[in-house]
Amino acid sequence: MxxxxxxxxxxxxxxxxxxxxxxxxxxxxxxxxxxxxxxxxxxxxxxxxxxxxxxxxxxxxxxxxxxxxxxxxxxxxxxxxxxxxxxxxxxxxxxxxxxxxxxxxxxxxxxxxxxxxxxxxxxxxxxxxxxxxxxxxxxxxxxxxxxxxxxxxxxxxxxxxxxxxxxxxxxxxxxxxxxxxxxxxxxxxxxxxxxKGTREAETAKLLENTYRHINIALVNEMARFCHDLGIDLWDVIAAAKTKPFGFQAFYPGPGVGGHCIPIDPNYLSYNVRAKLGYPFRFVELAQEINATMPAYIVQRAQNILNEDAKALKGATVLLLGVTYKPNIADQRESPAVPLAQQLLAKGAVVTYHDPHVTEWTAAGDQVQRVEDLEQGVREADLTILVQNHREYDVDALASQAVAFFDTRGVAADGEKVQRL
Structure with missing residues (x-):
């Protein structure tokens, strides 16, 4: 046939x-x-x-x-x-x-x-x-x-x-x-x-995702010092993107995931080192910054709990959204995995909710799914919005939470809300 x-x-x-x-x-x-x-x-x-x-x-x-x-x-x-x-x-x-x-x-x-x-x-x-x-x-x-x-x-x-x-x-x-x-x-x-040829087509793909990787790393690093300086980075980005030329908005988050951004730039970096003998420094720095974001989220979570006189060890932390991007079930390279692993390593009791993931074994069998979302939010010592699925009414959930950590910059300001 x-x-x-x-x-x-x-x-x-x-x-x-x-x-x-x-x-x-x-x-x-x-x-x-x-x-x-x-x-x-x-x-x-x-x-x-x-x-x-x-x-x-x-x-x-x-x-x-x-x-x-x-x-x-x-x-x-x-x-x-x-x-x-x-x-x-x-x-x-x-x-x-x-x-x-x-x-x-x-x-x-x-x-x-x-x-x-x-x-x-x-x-x-x-x-x-x-x-x-x-x-x-x-x-x-x-x-x-x-x-x-x-x-x-x-x-x-x-x-x-x-x-x-x-x-x-x-x-x-x-x-x-x-x-x-x-x-x-x-x-x-x-x-x-x-x-022009196969090499140019191959490199074009890597350039596209390296561009995104590096710019995401830029705003992730800015998120850290803006928080320390008391600057609202989300407001900064909203203001900057009003410029009609010369700027494209990228946003911070708990890490990068998927089948492209965490992987493709490394192909180019690896090839440069293997064939030319020197590093692609932009890519390697971006990888370092983006790969450490889950650890930074854990540090911020610990600080948020400390403000309420609670220790991370023994606290219940609910993760909302464990896929690598919103509104799909794809979990490839999701930053929720290292985030959960590092929370568990520090003694937290980790639970999760995701409307697209009924069973999540990426972080082992220690992370249980919350079936009643609102009850889970009320009972958790800290709720972390890791991925903003359209099914989530973020402001309503934040209002019911004991403490709410928004890593996606979508929750309205409130006493219980802290943003990345």
Whole structure:
């Protein structure tokens, strides 16, 4: 069976891509090594926040099908790699999922096929890691098949920008490869942006998230000294962002999470050190600042309790929202995890509530879920707003709390409220 595109990896990146391609009338085959994921999709069940079961059913009606049979990849005109690239123990990218996907494609590579890597990685991966494996069988990139990189820009939970209306950057191994990738994405993405080559496209993705990482670190560091100086940083940011040029508002928080900001800049920093022998100091400083925010939140929590003549040890601390961003269930790299771990290490009794997370085991089995939110807030010695889900009436919760620590700057001023 032939398909217009086979998408390798059916998670937060691959599945929205499959949805848009299906909507545009392309024949889409989804490949994943997880039998559970494949069976669920073929039965019409979604496992990611941005797609509902109805969305999956519409994809199925349009011809989408998932499989664990790698041989079916050989019947696709285009193959897109959308597998995760977490950090390895030494701080560099763990390319094993990419290497596994590429090896699978190499076994099924056909002349004329277009292969695109979307997984975030360091500059040079497409040319130095992907291409040699694909060429082992004798086919040559740029001559016998097309090869390109196109960074994923999926933002889980974003109701404004999705796979279709977010501009798509593409960079090919050759100009003809770029043209082939641009033509493919142009069938279902509104705007396609051509980069000079694969390295430029790879680096563009890292620049985007490094920019965010560094600016978040800037306001996180400002949050600390503004608190010590008695300055309301949230008011400062509100005033500064009225400037219509030269400023973009970033906001402090309890740390950074998700699949991009805590990880992607490290790819660039690792690559610079490995290849050039010197540090990318901005990234390493930003990482240091952002990684210490949970510890700073614990310190502030301890101080808030001290003001009420309470010790952190033995106090009940309720965490509101444990996902990495609001209004979704995604917990990847959530700062709530180190926050809970450090509170527990200091002897606090930690509980949590999250409308999107019914079971939270990331911090061990010591953190119990509060089922009655209002009762939990009233009974806790300190309530910390870690993630501001739309389901929370923050001011109402703050009014019922013994003490309320707002790390997101959304609660109105009040005697019980302290803000980051």
């Amino acid at each position: 032939t398909a217009d595109v086979a998408i390798i990896g059916l998670g937060y990146v691959g599945l929205p891509l499959a949805q848009e391609a299906s909507r545009a009338g392309l024949g889409v085959l989804g490949y994943d090594i997880s039998q559970r994921v494949v069976d669920g999709l073929n039965e019409g069940r979604s496992h990611v926040d941005d797609l509902s079961d109805d969305d999956i059913e519409q994809m199925r009606q349009a011809g989408f099908r998932a499989t664990t049979d790698a041989a079916e990849i050989g019947g696709a005109k285009t193959v897109v790699i959308c597998v995760p690239t977490p950090l390895s123990e030494d701080g560099g990218p763990d390319l094993r999922p990419v290497e596994s996907a590429v090896a699978t494609i190499a076994e099924n590579l056909q002349p004329g096929m277009l292969v695109i890597l979307e997984s975030t990685t360091y500059p040079g991966t497409t040319d130095e890691v992907v291409r040699p494996v694909l060429e082992k069988g004798g086919l040559v990139a740029g001559t016998d098949f097309h090869l390109a990189f196109s960074p994923e820009r999926i933002d889980p939970g974003n109701e404004t920008f999705g796979a279709k209306n977010t501009p798509k950057v593409v960079g090919g191994h050759s100009p003809a490869c770029t043209d082939a990738a641009a033509a493919f994405y142009g069938r279902f993405v509104d705007t396609v942006v051509r980069a």
